Amino acid sequence: MPILEVSNLQKIYKSKFSSVKVEALHDVTFSVEPGEFVAIMGESGSGKSTLLNILAVLDKPTRGSVFINGQDASTIPARDLNLFRRNHLGFLFQDYSLLDTFNLKDNILLPLVLNKEKYADMKKKLDPLAARLNLTSLLPEH
Numbered sequence: 001m002p003i004l005e006v007s008n009l010q011k012i013y014k015s016k017f018s019s020v021k022v023e024a025l026h027d028v029t030f031s032v033e034p035g036e037f038v039a040i041m042g043e044s045g046s047g048k049s050t051l052l053n054i055l056a057v058l059d060k061p062t063r064g065s066v067f068i069n070g071q072d073a074s075t076i077p078a079r080d081l082n083l084f085r086r087n088h089l090g091f092l093f094q095d096y097s098l099l100d101t102f103n104l105k106d107n108i109l110l111p112l113v114l115n116k117e118k119y120a121d122m123k124k125k126l127d128p129l130a131a132r133l134n135l136t137s138l139l140p141e142h
Helices: 048-055 078-088 104-114 119-132
Strands: 004-014 021-032 063-068
Touching: 004 048, 021 048, 048 063, 078 104, 104 119
Parallel strands: none
Antiparallel strands: 004 021, 004 063
16 A cells, blocks of 8 residues: 555645636646655746645645545644644655754654653664664764
8 A cells, every 4th residue: 555645636826816827736646655765856836845735734735635644634634734744744855954953863853752752762763763864973972
């Protein structure tokens, strides 16, 4: 089963002040299987940010559907969206998007802190992840 399934996605932006419509996405369909890495590339104005905003459940498509781990993203109640994003989504941005007042360890642990996990449980997750990503030497002593 795909971890992400996008079907016939369309996004049209309408101006509030005129009848101008801009179709940012037209009939986008693709799926991502577990273990796959996907890069979104294209020229400026091609719809990359629009697509990512819809995949992150920050925006809604005009038409089409997005299923994340089998769940229709349009059925997630608004009150649950932040928690859903924190627990089920992750993006690697072109820019690091790290909090510059935090060290690397604190940036990695932030989602777990927001989930109110115990430090011992966070550390159990941090060390294997840091090792897997070859970041152990960049972490402050912990």
